[in-house]
Amino acid sequence: MIGKIKALFVKYYDILVYLVFGVLTTVVNYLIFLPCYNLLGLSSSVSNVMAWVVAVAFAYVTNKPFVFRSHDWSRETVIPELSRFIGTRLGSGALETLILLVTVDWLGMNGNLWKIVTSVLVVIINYVGSKLLVFRKK
Numbered sequence: 001m002i003g004k005i006k007a008l009f010v011k012y013y014d015i016l017v018y019l020v021f022g023v024l025t026t027v028v029n030y031l032i033f034l035p036c037y038n039l040l041g042l043s044s045s046v047s048n049v050m051a052w053v054v055a056v057a058f059a060y061v062t063n064k065p066f067v068f069r070s071h072d073w074s075r076e077t078v079i080p081e082l083s084r085f086i087g088t089r090l091g092s093g094a095l096e097t098l099i100l101l102v103t104v105d106w107l108g109m110n111g112n113l114w115k116i117v118t119s120v121l122v123v124i125i126n127y128v129g130s131k132l133l134v135f136r137k138k
Contacts, residue, residue: 014131018067018130021059021063021066022123022126022127024058024062025055025058025059025062026119026123028054028055028058029052029054029119031051032047032050032055033047033115034112036051037115038112043105044101044104044111044114045097045100045101045104048093048096048097048115049093049097052093052096056085056089056093059089059126060082060085064081064135067130067135068130068131068134068135070135084133084134085130088125088126088129088130088134091125091129092121092122092125093122095118095121095122095125096118096119096121096122099114099117100114100118
């Protein structure tokens with residue numbers, strides 16, 4: 001039984017560990033977004049951009065070694081890798097911000113609810129982007 005569980009863990013390691021760090025990245029994002037939006041009264045789109053910057057930095061330094069097992073921190077590796085990472089995150093972050101801008105800032109819908117909805121979409125997009133474009137195996 002333990003052997004089967006271990007085999008499943010090894011088989012799905014990337015996804016399982018990404019989910020753990022995806023949740024942690026989402027927590028970091030919310031720790032910035034929620035006070036900016038709910039306490040400071042900033043718009044959802046401005047709050048989201050501020051949260052995005054911090055969350056992307058956290059995600060890179062955790063996803064690189066722990067999720068995608070990329071341990072080369074040399075300049076020759078980090079600069080193109082980080083560029084691709086930020087590029088893919090810019091795409092998902094722009095989509096998230098646009099959805100929040102339309103649904104919350106323009107249509108007056110619940111910002112906290114829409115932040116959760118967009119977070120699910122962003123986690124999926126970011127995993128696929130990181131797996132296929134950023135930390136792809138050579």
